[in-house]
Amino acid sequence: MRIYNNIIVIEQQANTLKELFSLSYLQGHRLYVDIWATWCMPCRIEFTHKNEAFRNMLNNHNVKMVYVSIDEADFKERWENDIFELNLKGYHLLSGQ
Numbered sequence: 001m002r003i004y005n006n007i008i009v010i011e012q013q014a015n016t017l018k019e020l021f022s023l024s025y026l027q028g029h030r031l032y033v034d035i036w037a038t039w040c041m042p043c044r045i046e047f048t049h050k051n052e053a054f055r056n057m058l059n060n061h062n063v064k065m066v067y068v069s070i071d072e073a074d075f076k077e078r079w080e081n082d083i084f085e086l087n088l089k090g091y092h093l094l095s096g097q
Contacts, residue, residue: 001025007083010093014068026091030063035095037070038082047086065090 002009014020021027032054036043054065067088071079076094083092 006089008091010091013094031066032063033066035068038075038078067092068095070095
């Protein structure tokens with residue numbers, strides 16, 4: 001796991017929601033899971049509203065944002081660059097597709 005300014009990149013992959021929910025640092029928390037990909041333009045457009053939409057939920061209800069990318073492993077560098085460019089604070093991992 002690598003942490004940079006409230007952006008947490010998880011090295012593990014999750015093949016199922018059960019595997020995602022079993023990660024020790026997510027257990028016992030309410031999770032908002034956002035499934036996206038670097039090539040998905042509607043996903044990227046939605047991120048422009050992330051601050052307004054989630055501010056209350058994150059601050060007042062102990063909800064953790066979890067971003068699961070369905071990008072293939074070959075796009076890992078682009079995926080990580082996009083996370084920081086879009087300033088997506090929360091937990092990030094690639095799906096195990």
